Amino acid sequence: MIRRSLLLSAAAVLTLAACGAGGEKAGEGDALIVGATAVPHAEILEIVKPILAAEGVPIEIKVFNDYVQPNVQLAESRLDVNYFQTKPYLDEFNAARGTNLVTVAGVHVEPLGLYSRKHNALAALPNGAQIVLPNDASNTGRSLLLLQSAGLIRLRDGENPLQTVGDIISNPKDFQFREVEAATIPRILPQVDAAVINTNYALDAGLKPRTDALSLEGANSPYINYLVSRPESQNDARVQALARALRSQAVKDFIARKYDGAVIPAA
Missing domain, CATH: 3.40.190.10 (Periplasmic binding protein-like II)
Known part of the structure; x- marks a missing residue:
């Protein structure tokens, strides 16, 4: 037993x-x-x-x-x-x-925002400034629409959220765009002229969108x-x-x- x-x-x-x-x-x-x-x-x-x-x-x-x-x-x-x-x-x-x-x-x-550690206003961004964007298609297009609304560039389609850098038809200051994985952008912000950062990562990095962003989407963001x-x-x-x-x-x-x-x- x-x-x-x-x-x-x-x-x-x-x-x-x-x-x-x-x-x-x-x-x-x-x-x-x-x-x-x-x-x-x-x-x-x-x-x-x-x-x-x-x-x-x-x-x-x-x-x-x-x-x-x-x-x-x-x-x-x-x-x-x-x-x-x-x-x-x-x-x-x-x-x-x-x-x-x-x-x-x-x-x-x-609201998506454009941030900079080097410049305190949109007008201060120099010719040839390097601007970093998130590299996934939906956030790249959304970032470009934000830059267009800020008067920095003009896109082929004024409203299409899935446009790419190749759809920029006017870039008066000859900005140079670099696409990077969204989560890493706050870490490289000090190394570039400006970067578009998703708010969750901005908050996690101690940024305050309402006061730190050079440009910020409005409350009517879709x-x-x-x-x-x-x-x-x-x-x-x-x-x-x-x-x-x-x-x-x-x-x-x-x-x-x-x-x-x-x-x-x-x-």
């Missing part, structure tokens, strides 16, 4: 080890696993944690420092949802990667940051609870207090 019990115990241990070897996928545990960039997304998620806990929906926040892995891991079911991106970026990612991630709810807008999921889970009760919490008055009040206009709740 003792020998048989030992054998059964050993078998149970091996079974548990085998189950754990592959790792737990999102949705298999109790917590809703949410991918986000640090600022402001993870900070906002921390505010909704107690709201969701009261509804019996615990969340686990996984912080990323880039724009690719949160979508890759969501598509691979290693996350339940993510919260960091605009729809143009999501559309571009889906087209490039063959994924079909979907938006669940629009939460906030982060680039809303969305909660995103896989198609089969967008109507999951836990995902919908998170969407409601992110669009709650408590979150809107937090955004207004914390970010002083650098982040704006979506309508």
Whole structure:
């Protein structure tokens, strides 16, 4: 009997080890696993944690420092949802990667800004100035529209958000453009004349968009940051609870207090 019990115990241990070897996928545990960039997304998620806990929906926040892995891991079911991106970026990612991630709810807008450590005004940018842009297609086009609205360049199409540097038809000061991965731009800002920086990375680097940006998108920007999921889970009760919490008055009040206009709740 003792020998048989030992054998059964050993078998149970091996079974548990085998189950754990592959790792737990999102949705298999109790917590809703949410991918986000640090600022402001993870900070906002921390505010909704107690709201969701009261509804019996615990969340686990996984912080990323880039724009690719949160979508890759969501598509691979290693996350339940993510919260960091605009729809143009999501559309571009889906087209490039063959994924079909979907938006669940629009939460906030982060006005894109042009920053400089060397010059304190647009007019001070010299001829031939080197200006850095994010290198993903949606943010490159968005950056060029910002520069056009600031009167620095003119584009072939005044409104197309997916234009490239090749679509610049007027560049009076002969600015030189360099495209760099968005997350790295704040680190190289001191080395260039100016750079277009996404607000989440600007805030993370200690920049204050309302006072530090040479030019900043207005509150009417169409680039809303969305909660995103896989198609089969967008109507999951836990995902919908998170969407409601992110669009709650408590979150809107937090955004207004914390970010002083650098982040704006979506309508």
